[in-house]
Amino acid sequence: MLKTLIDAFALISTWEVIIAMFAASIYGLVIGSLPGLSATMATALLVPVTFYLSPIAAIATIVAASSMAIFSGDIPGALLRIPGTPASAAYADEAYAMTRKGEAELALGAGVWFSAVGGIAGTLSLMILAPPLAEIALSFSTFEYFWLAFLGLMCATLVARSSPVKAIAGMFIGLLVSCIGIENPGGVPRFTFGMTDLFGGIEPIPALVGVFAVAQVMRAMLTPEPPPIPRRKFGSIMAGQWRLTKKYHWQMTRGNIIGIIIGVLPGAGADMAAWVSYAMSKRFSKEPEKFGTGHVEGLVEAGASNNASIASGWVPSLLFGIPGDTIAAIAIGVLYMKGLNPGPTLFTEKASSMYAIYLMFIIANIIMIPFGIVMIRLASYVLRAPRSSVMPVIMLCCAVGSFAIGNNMFGVVTVATFGIIGYVMEENGYPVAAMVLGIVMGTMVEQAFVTSLIKSDGSILPFFERPIAAILAAMAIGALIWPVLVWVWRRLKGGAPAAASVR
């Protein structure tokens, strides 16, 4: 064990690996922080580069770039209310509210600090618990995935600040959008209107970019410049994080655990981890009324959760070659190409390479703190820049990023369309984040439901028979009827007026 660890150190302490990690970290931070460019795209664009690198250096670039990009997706979310990834969409409103209150450094500091802690917790789980975690992953069939996705969808109402009815409406629009295309269980084109481009359906990323970034630019054009945030020195980023860690240590731990478990499940990943954790944080908070007004508690839990899921997402990839998310899918390709074939032999015969991967994860999460601080400081100039110069740059990023998705104009048109949809929804009080959640989860809900029914010959009993499915079903149904029970109980007690929690 000690010898493998020393071998692993020797593997990563070459100039090639160090330079590769360094360069990939900066690259990941920059791509992730540009609105319209995603962590997945950052990783995919690295693949041709990995051709020319040694195996360990190749993996190092993927590990470093993906960890950094997921974190730096929080930066435009907090500063401009334009989340960089679907994962940061869960709490972009909250972080932006903190910026408006003059607490941008606390929000972003929490992002970098709890992301790093989450990433390290996830890596430790990968090191110590990989085999048992992999067993969890393999015990999930489509029945379990259905309930999991169902629970994920229910987060829409918990997270939204607007009325639950409008949140559900927003989510249903998202579900409708996820019906577009041919990638459904029947393999039948739906809502494609004969357009080849629509066969592939609407990906969450262009929709996200449209409803957040483009809609934001449109709003900026139509509204007077908001009162500038008081000009002052950007305070210390890390100050106060230790206090938060002590105050919210339970939320942080819960976020880590949820992130690790959801990350291990192939197909779930960081997006769902962030949503579920943010919703849990609000549900179990002692002060839920503060959520949405610039309260850091949810950021702590969700930030800790989504980065924990990145590392644990590698467990099924490394053991079974089953990708936990799109980034892991790309990483598997690189692993095969470099002769580090996923499988249990990777853990025994190539143990030193495995430990090198663990070490790289830990190093990436540690250097995320200084790099992240520099990045936040640079990005904070955006707050001081006049809006008339920031908005065109955002538009340009959106156009370039959406073109780069498929190298055609369809992506650009999609982003523009969703910009209009997002603008109209926001103006009428419908939360766009709920719609993004609907698009992310819709395919999974449908796929899991239909394939489960095919497998059970149309019977719904297996949704409740399998032990894990039964537990998840009880949670989902419980969460669904809980508000009704509370309402009935209040009515029976003589109808105390409901608290005015609606904005």
Place this chain on the structure above:
Amino acid sequence: MSKKITRRAFAASSAAAAAVAGFGFKPALAQAYPARPVTVIVPWGAGGGTDATARIVAALLEKDLGQPFNVVNRTGGSGVVGHSAIATAQPDGYTIGMLTVEISMMHWQGLTELGPKSYTPLALMNEDPPGIQVSSGSPYKTVKELADAIKAAPAGKFKASGTGQGGIWHLALVGWMQAMGLAPNHVAWVPSNGAAPAMQDLAAGGLDLTTCSVPEARAIIEAGKARSLALMASARNPAFPDVPTLKEAMGIDYSTGAWRGIAGPKGLPADVASKLTAALKKVFDSKEFKDFMSNRGFGTVWGDATEFATFMDKGDAQMGVAMKAAGLSKA
């Protein structure tokens, strides 16, 4: 070292040629192809198996022909978008692309007008046959036992997966059922988002068998969670010498597979096409390509322009029969 010099010399001479052409002093001799960078269109996303194969082929072509071969991913439309981009490009040899098995399937489903005839085939580079996998807890030790159980069971009792509805591994199952004289839907198909989720569901106990390729199932098989009973191929895979072919195990001569090849738009000049095919043959025979493919577990199959065309026509007809039988065809 010598290689490097040749490449540099080649680049210099072609740059000079381009410069001359640019100034209007077109040499009397026809300019040697390729005189400028070539675009290689991949209809699937960056990071996947098709993308990786195209990139290694492009890198080796670049080495041989001395001009950049830029890989461009034109994704979307389940492959239709990229395949159309290859077919509708200028047939001047400066846009080529990687075709995948879907080109012989999509037109039967009525998704596009494009078929193998819409291209100038250049070379077949790869084919991966489907395997038949069961979970390690399954009672069936050989494909014969599994097949007997399937025959004895009522239609729809056994569930299989491996890809989406109407995907290549679905048609492999349909073809196998027909070869055994059973109804195409005797084993129910459970659509999945690719081979990896199907293998996971197999291990989770949600399925009876999968018909994806053995390399796709490899990691789970090595983890002891599943085993491969047979290959629907004409020969065994050297990487998995213990897995028999269907013919060896059951006497059924049925084989199919997912393939990848390079082609240009229809009407590519004959000299350009033959130059590219010759260069692709060199790529195919190179150690780099062989090593890369065996690392990924991908099978290598060579076919020159004519062989590739015949191969696609035969596959196209076979797909048509299977898709009509499975009720997936609109043609």
